[in-house]
Amino acid sequence: MFDKPLYRDPHNGKLAGVCAGLARSLGAETWLIRILAVTLAITNLGLFLIIYGAAWLFLDKPPQNSYQNDAVTIKAKVWQRGNTASQAINELEHQFDDFELRLRKLEKVVTARDFELHSQFKNL
Numbered sequence: 001m002f003d004k005p006l007y008r009d010p011h012n013g014k015l016a017g018v019c020a021g022l023a024r025s026l027g028a029e030t031w032l033i034r035i036l037a038v039t040l041a042i043t044n045l046g047l048f049l050i051i052y053g054a055a056w057l058f059l060d061k062p063p064q065n066s067y068q069n070d071a072v073t074i075k076a077k078v079w080q081r082g083n084t085a086s087q088a089i090n091e092l093e094h095q096f097d098d099f100e101l102r103l104r105k106l107e108k109v110v111t112a113r114d115f116e117l118h119s120q121f122k123n124l
Helices: 016-024 030-043 045-058 085-111 113-123
Strands: none
Touching: 016 030, 030 045, 045 113, 085 113
């Protein structure tokens, strides 16, 4: 049921990050979880306050590096978290363009005459 560990996500959250963290953990869109939370708050405010308050108190913030390894994901359904196919393609094109520029810079360094000279001095 949970794709990822359950943490609060105050960086992407509105109040404490409980809904954003739950959405990330379930692999759902944040707006959908917020609609469910508001619906619960309207129908039963006491239960909502108890659940939200407990989650706010007991859920930890994520470690520093947990959001850095998010891959490009394509959503198959509207409620799922991720990008549409065209957004994912654009993101991948951007990543490949960035990779190509970095590779070109590396090729310039490796194919330069100075690189060969410096490597020969290091081998002495």
